[in-house]
C-alpha cells in the first residue's frame with residue numbers, strides 16, 4: 367500500500383482568545399493599545415495510529431489548544447524580545463516604555479509576557495505552534511503512540527486576516 371499522510375485540523379468557537387495588543391512598526395511608529403477576537407486553527411499531519419486508525423484524538427488536540435489559548439485569553443500580550451519596548455515587572459505591575467518613554471502600566475495578572483519580538487499574528491502563530499509541539503512531544507514521551515510529522519497553527523486577528531506557521535517534527 368502506498369505510504370501517504372493524513373492531515374487533521376481543528377478550529378472551534380472556543381479555541382479563541384480575546385486579547386489586547388499593539389505592535390511596533392519600522393521607524394518610530396507604535397500602535398495604540400487595542401484588542402482582537404483572535405481565532406485559531408491547528409492542523410496535524412502524520413501517519414495513523416495502527417490501533418485506532420487516527421492521527422491524533424480530536425479531543426486531545428482540542429483540549430491542548432484550549433489550554434494554550436486560555437493562558438493568553440483576556441490579557442495584554444506583551445513581546446519581551448522587542449528592542450523598542452522596555453517591559454519591566456515591578457511588584458504586581460508591569461510597566462511598558464516605548465523607546466524610553468513610559469507608556470503603560472498593567473496589573474501583572476492581566477499580562478501575557480511572550481518570548482517574541484512583536485505581537486503580530488505571524489509571531490503568535492509561531493509561539494502557539496511551538497507550545498503545541500512541546501506538549502505533543504511530551505505526550506508522545508509518555509507512551510502515546512503518535513506518528514506526527516508536521517504541526518501547523520493559524521491565528522486570525524480579524525475576518526480574513528491571518529497568518530499560518532508550520533513546523534516539521536521530524
Ligand SMILES: [Zn+2]
Pocket residue numbers: 387388400401402523
Ligand atoms: Zn491589532
